Amino acid sequence: MAKKETPQTEPEKKYALTPLMKQYYSIKAQHPDAILLFRAGDFYETFGPDAVTASGILGITLTKRANGSAASVELAGFPYHALDVYLPKLVRAGQRVAVCEQLEDPKQAKGIVKRGVTELVTPGITFDDNILDHRENTWLASVAFGPKGRAGVAFIDISTGEFYAAEGSVEYIDKLLANLMPKEIVFKKGDEAEFRHAFGDRYYTYKLDEWAFNYDSNREKLLKQFDTASLKGFGIDLLPLAVSAAGAVIYYLEYTEHKDLSHVRGISRLDQDKYVWIDRFSIRNLELFHPLSENGTSLTDVIDRTLSPMGARLLRRWISLPLKDKAAIDARLETVGHLLRDTALRDALAAELGAVGDMERIVSKIAVGRVNPRELVQLAKGLAASERIRNLCAESPNAQLRRFAERFADCSAARLSIERQILPEPALIPGRGPVIAAGVHEELDQLRRIATGGKDYLLALQQRESEAAGIPLKISYNNVFGYYIEVRNAHRDKVPQGWIRKQTLVNAERYITEELKEYEEKILGAEDKIAAIEARLYAELVASLQPTVPAIQGNAMAVAELDCLLSFARVAIEHHYCRPEIADDDVLEIKDGRHPVIEQRLPIGEPYIPNDLYLDSTSQQIIIITGPNMAGKSALLRQTALIVLLAQIGSFVPASSARIGLVDRIFTRVGASDNISQGESTFMVEMLESANILNNISGRSLVLLDEIGRGTSTYDGISIAWAMVEYLHEHPGGKAKTLFATHYHELNEMEARFERIKNFNVQVREVDKRVIFLRKLVPGGTEHSFGIHVAKMAGMPPRVIDRAKAVLEDLERQRRNGSAAGGSPDLSSVSAPASGRGRGRSRTAASGEGGMQLSFFQLDDPVLKEIRDQIRGLDINSLTPIEALNKLNEIKKLSGL
Numbered sequence: 001m002a003k004k005e006t007p008q009t010e011p012e013k014k015y016a017l018t019p020l021m022k023q024y025y026s027i028k029a030q031h032p033d034a035i036l037l038f039r040a041g042d043f044y045e046t047f048g049p050d051a052v053t054a055s056g057i058l059g060i061t062l063t064k065r066a067n068g069s070a071a072s073v074e075l076a077g078f079p080y081h082a083l084d085v086y087l088p089k090l091v092r093a094g095q096r097v098a099v100c101e102q103l104e105d106p107k108q109a110k111g112i113v114k115r116g117v118t119e120l121v122t123p124g125i126t127f128d129d130n131i132l133d134h135r136e137n138t139w140l141a142s143v144a145f146g147p148k149g150r151a152g153v154a155f156i157d158i159s160t161g162e163f164y165a166a167e168g169s170v171e172y173i174d175k176l177l178a179n180l181m182p183k184e185i186v187f188k189k190g191d192e193a194e195f196r197h198a199f200g201d202r203y204y205t206y207k208l209d210e211w212a213f214n215y216d217s218n219r220e221k222l223l224k225q226f227d228t229a230s231l232k233g234f235g236i237d238l239l240p241l242a243v244s245a246a247g248a249v250i251y252y253l254e255y256t257e258h259k260d261l262s263h264v265r266g267i268s269r270l271d272q273d274k275y276v277w278i279d280r281f282s283i284r285n286l287e288l289f290h291p292l293s294e295n296g297t298s299l300t301d302v303i304d305r306t307l308s309p310m311g312a313r314l315l316r317r318w319i320s321l322p323l324k325d326k327a328a329i330d331a332r333l334e335t336v337g338h339l340l341r342d343t344a345l346r347d348a349l350a351a352e353l354g355a356v357g358d359m360e361r362i363v364s365k366i367a368v369g370r371v372n373p374r375e376l377v378q379l380a381k382g383l384a385a386s387e388r389i390r391n392l393c394a395e396s397p398n399a400q401l402r403r404f405a406e407r408f409a410d411c412s413a414a415r416l417s418i419e420r421q422i423l424p425e426p427a428l429i430p431g432r433g434p435v436i437a438a439g440v441h442e443e444l445d446q447l448r449r450i451a452t453g454g455k456d457y458l459l460a461l462q463q464r465e466s467e468a469a470g471i472p473l474k475i476s477y478n479n480v481f482g483y484y485i486e487v488r489n490a491h492r493d494k495v496p497q498g499w500i501r502k503q504t505l506v507n508a509e510r511y512i513t514e515e516l517k518e519y520e521e522k523i524l525g526a527e528d529k530i531a532a533i534e535a536r537l538y539a540e541l542v543a544s545l546q547p548t549v550p551a552i553q554g555n556a557m558a559v560a561e562l563d564c565l566l567s568f569a570r571v572a573i574e575h576h577y578c579r580p581e582i583a584d585d586d587v588l589e590i591k592d593g594r595h596p597v598i599e600q601r602l603p604i605g606e607p608y609i610p611n612d613l614y615l616d617s618t619s620q621q622i623i624i625i626t627g628p629n630m631a632g633k634s635a636l637l638r639q640t641a642l643i644v645l646l647a648q649i650g651s652f653v654p655a656s657s658a659r660i661g662l663v664d665r666i667f668t669r670v671g672a673s674d675n676i677s678q679g680e681s682t683f684m685v686e687m688l689e690s691a692n693i694l695n696n697i698s699g700r701s702l703v704l705l706d707e708i709g710r711g712t713s714t715y716d717g718i719s720i721a722w723a724m725v726e727y728l729h730e731h732p733g734g735k736a737k738t739l740f741a742t743h744y745h746e747l748n749e750m751e752a753r754f755e756r757i758k759n760f761n762v763q764v765r766e767v768d769k770r771v772i773f774l775r776k777l778v779p780g781g782t783e784h785s786f787g788i789h790v791a792k793m794a795g796m797p798p799r800v801i802d803r804a805k806a807v808l809e810d811l812e813r814q815r816r817n818g819s820a821a822g823g824s825p826d827l828s829s830v831s832a833p834a835s836g837r838g839r840g841r842s843r844t845a846a847s848g849e850g851g852m853q854l855s856f857f858q859l860d861d862p863v864l865k866e867i868r869d870q871i872r873g874l875d876i877n878s879l880t881p882i883e884a885l886n887k888l889n890e891i892k893k894l895s896g897l
């Protein structure tokens with residue numbers, strides 16, 4: 001029997017370790033949850049479980065190596081210069097990566113080289129261009145939970161320096177998280193259950209110790225960061241949870257070795273009252289940023305014509321935070337309108353915006369000292385382009401654009417200093433190739449002359465020695481021997497006496513001479529000095545640019561806004577959008593509205609059918625939209641929300657005219673079965689989310705309900721749908737404008753009972769037993785659904801279609817007769833919803849012997865209509881018991897029971 005191995009204890013393991021592995025384990029112990037990339041010579045190595053993970057993700061070879069006297073450990077490594085390739089892969093795979101460098105020159109090290117972690121890269125914290133998406137922010141968020149369902153949140157993008165905070169209900173925080181989609185969220189250890197309950201498990205998270213969220217020390221931390229005496233100016237002084245969260249973010253950045261945050265100069269409050277509330281579900285359902293299906297198109301895809309990375313990032317933020325302030329929206333619309341008319345300006349701005357590059361991220365790198373010379377050259381170009389943008393705005397007859405011009409700070413001194421000091425095409429790393437221009441530093445210029453002159457001298461020497469010895473030879477250089485003369489073996493015996501042999505190769509010998517040695521020293525000395533001077537001058541230049549960072553950040557923001565507005569103008573021209581009229585009332589009136597995304601996706605030659613829509617809170621608050629499958633109900637709902645959203649971010653809209661009474665919240669819910677692919681198919685989720693709507697609406701909200709209730713049995717569904725619509729109609733908090741798309745034509749009954757509910761249907765025509773979709777929204781309800789026609793169009797086998805028709809007929813007959821037909825599905829357990837205007841709610845009709853309860857919603861039967869009318873006509877208050885009994889008897893007779 002094999003001997004059972006006793007596991008080694010930690011000290012035993014340590015005892016057996018080599019010094020290098022001891023050092024490795026001690027550093028690893030500080031970052032147990034990160035993959036440690038351990039620099040050893042020209043390689044980054046990973047060991048043990050890290051190696052297993054890394055080799056899996058990176059596809060690099062996993063080997064074993066002796067770990068000391070006894071054990072062996074898994075090992076996987078890659079050359080140091082491949083860090084740019086492999087690090088992003090690890091981070092994108094959701095790993096935290098600690099980069100451990102050699103902190104001293106191995107040649108100078110006594111004993112083992114000193115090493116330490118220089119950076120911890122996580123999905124939410126990186127400056128790496130290979131990880132960052134230029135058109136999206138990389139937000140790191142922090143959440144602090146408080147009492148009574150409140151929480152604070154902070155968002156930071158260290159690659160740009162943007163920093164936001166907010167405090168409010170957990171729902172509000174959930175909405176913000178869904179809006180900004182942070183790549184990583186930190187929260188307090190112990191809050192795991194609360195976090196999961198509030199936000200699900202859709203985010204990459206990391207837990208920090210409780211003290212990291214301490215209010216007092218975090219307040220101090222923020223004051224120190226912004227160098228101010230109070231947080232009042234940022235609007236967060238009275239938001240303790242927001243302060244806790246914001247401080248925790250800063251702490252986390254320090255913890256991950258991102259201690260230099262000088263480009264983070266302030267924090268902005270995301271004020272719940274300033275922006276339209278769009279919840280998580282609506283963001284997804286309206287496909288604002290990502291399409292629901294793999295080959296779909298999002299709203300952003302259609303309206304993003306920005307030309308700079310800053311503009312692209314800002315546009316995403318605008319889409320997630322539409323405005324509620326009429327003046328601010330009008331200001332944007334005004335600018336878009338002017339840009340739309342001024343073709344020459346539009347073209348000129350487009351050319352410049354395409355040249356600005358990512359000024360925002362480059363200046364962040366200046367602040368943290370990570371900028372490379374080529375980025376500085378790009379910055380200078382960007383600054384030059386922004387100066388021209390400023391001038392174009394300043395010369396515009398449009399007041400809004402002239403106001404834009406005033407926002408630009410003069411950064412020409414910074415630009416000139418880069419242009420003067422850096423070569424147009426510098427090396428990537430200062431000290432490893434020419435970076436500093438000629439004429440900047442006298443000594444540098446002299447040394448360069450020596451270096452290049454020295455090389456010329458070597459060429460001359462090569463020729464001279466070759467002629468003197470009468471043999472062909474070559475002078476070359478390598479890191480080990482420096483300069484040498486190489487002679488092929490065939491000429492070895494003709495080598496002069498004084499040459500010193502240095503190396504023997506298979507086919508050649510290498511020598512040095514006294515003269516060569518001298519020159520080598522001179523040249524190498526010059527090159528070392530050049531490298532040192534270049535590095536120093538470069539560092540000085542970067543330092544001198546640091547005070548300009550806030551000004552450039554301000555210019556970058558102005559450029560980003562202009563870029564978004566120009567994008568709106570370009571889209572408006574291309575897709576024929578109109579300027580919406582923004583109103584402070586509660587009327588929503590859209591003429592010839594279109595769905596901005598679907599209209600782009602239709603096959604060529606198939607026009608999108610525009611539709612009018614009117615909603616207000618006094619006459620037409622709720623519209624029940626019926627129509628067969630595929631008629632275009634969902635499209636209509638979504639286009640309404642998208643038109644409102646576009647208008648409130650300051651964009652023109654796909655319509656011939658639109659009057660938008662400002663909306664404060666947009667809610668959409670889709671019946672559960674539409675969500676099956678999202679893994680949220682349960683009816684419970686649908687109901688929870690619907691409850692959330694009902695609990696949060698105001699008179700200015702826009703509510704879109706798409707087949708709510710269809711996740712359950714038909715009559716349950718109808719009942720819930722009815723009750724929800726009724727609630728929205730009667731809501732004490734305000735008359736939210738509502739569109740309700742449904743297959744339940746029974747809901748059309750509500751129009752007669754509730755004054756602000758109106759029926760509409762999306763028209764279809766039946767020609768030769770085929771359905772033609774007219775896609776026109778017209779007043780009035782519908783009688784029946786066309787599901788079977790759609791099934792036929794979809795190519796269902798004829799047998800299925802025939803059978804479905806038979807079952808439908810059975811069911812309809814059953815309903816008319818009030819008895820179950822043998823063998824066909826029966827509706828014996830259906831119950832009807834409570835209905836009415838609060839008072840005098842009618843109840844379900846009596847059940848018959850067949851066990852079928854009759855709903856007042858199935859009124860195609862004249863007998864039922866008669867019964868209903870009889871009951872309606874009764875005045876219960878004046879009815880004596882005998883009269884009531886007689887009436888009941890009459891009704892019984894009427895129904896033939």
Ligand SMILES: Nc1ncnc2c1ncn2[C@@H]1O[C@H](COP(=O)(O)OP(=O)(O)OP(=O)(O)O)[C@@H](O)[C@H]1O
Pocket residue numbers: 598607608609610627628629630631632633634635636775
């Ligand atoms: N106004 C329109 N003009 C042209 N095509 C349209 C229009 N509205 C919708 N469509 C097309 O019809 C398809 C179905 O529309 P939609 O999903 O809105 O139908 P629906 O009535 O909600 O159907 P279901 O009840 O099955 O969910 C859309 O994907 C689109 O291609």
